[in-house]
Amino acid sequence: MSKRFLPHYILAISFFILGMNNNVFGSETIYYPRSTAKIDPHIDYVLEVLTAALQVFPGKYQLTPSNISYPQTRAINETISPSGEIDLVWTMSTNERESRLIPIRIPLDKGMLGWRISFVSNKNKDMLKPIKSLSDLKKIDAGQVHDWPDTEILQSNKLNVITSSTYEALFKMLEVNRFDYFPRAIFEIWGEQASHSEMKIAIDDHIVLHYPTAYYFFVSPRKPVFGKDLKMGMEHILANGQFENIFQKYHKESIHKADIRHRTVIELSNPLLDSNKLPLNRPELWFRP
Structure with missing residues (x-):
């Protein structure tokens, strides 16, 4: 190891x-x-x-x-x-x-929690390929834990969210198509894929969601x-x-x-945190793709 x-x-x-x-x-x-x-x-x-x-x-x-x-x-x-x-x-x-x-x-x-790519089911690996805007994304369903701040952020942007009471249950729900995509931070998703390798899920190659957070x-x-x-x-x-x-x-x-530069970026607002509370005047603290 x-x-x-x-x-x-x-x-x-x-x-x-x-x-x-x-x-x-x-x-x-x-x-x-x-x-x-x-x-x-x-x-x-x-x-x-x-x-x-x-x-x-x-x-x-x-x-x-x-x-x-x-x-x-x-x-x-x-x-x-x-x-x-x-x-x-x-x-x-x-x-x-x-x-x-x-x-x-x-x-x-460094702000990467606000850069999110998604798990999708193996059967729907290219589901997000046609998504070019926030309005496109509103036509399908995301999955999140009910008390995560991300859930409220997605919902505040008028996105459909199916919730679970536990993190682990979301992987099973995605596998059986209870929802369409499961957004995860770019520093989370690869390790999560490795730890759920037995499941019939894949990582989307096409879009990235972004909202300001820390x-x-x-x-x-x-x-x-x-x-x-x-x-x-x-x-x-x-x-x-x-x-x-x-x-x-x-x-x-x-x-x-x-590979964010080759993805379609879908910008979201974050109503849960005032931007003036973020230390944006310190560029050394932030990830820039």
Whole structure:
């Protein structure tokens, strides 16, 4: 197994060992949510970035997954709650999340979460080839989890969305044609294809959806000092080039495979996040196809 796909618990253990060498017994435990996905497409990358950022404070923090798996909404609620188990989440930014949590406004994805290509069923591999505009896309159905921000974004653009209560169920629903396409971020979709290789689904070659968004670390209001330290650590690895190196390590291949310049771009609006909250004045933080 390559380093790129190390299980998240190995990275967590590595961080724990690092902490032990720096007096872990005096460290503060930071809990992050254990994923409900069969294979979490983000976890290895996110934990490597997080570990690098917190090396600015050796031994001060110990990263630990939650005891149980959390769907996205429940994980966020646990992070907000004064008595919640979760101290840190990474998720798409919205106005509401930014108002209730401490956002670390450095996009982990460099905005790639808003660049989406789709799974389709094998039987309908070229279904999206005729799509040239948003009005064309309104004639078919997307699939999403009911509480994802993406669902509301698609619906606000008058697109038809069939929802599921779980992420894994969407793959089965697509396979049996309960809906037509399943949009995923370009840095998610290739790993998800590999982890669902037994299913009769394919990756569309023809279109890409785009809407402005960012994928941030969000810290619980219970942990303001940790939030300040994490921001400082993220700025440090940005300045020394470590963040970009990790980003390219995990995402260079996906960007190449996505081949965005040869796809039809369907622009969508994002009513969930005010654009003035995005750090658009820092071009080094953003992916440009």
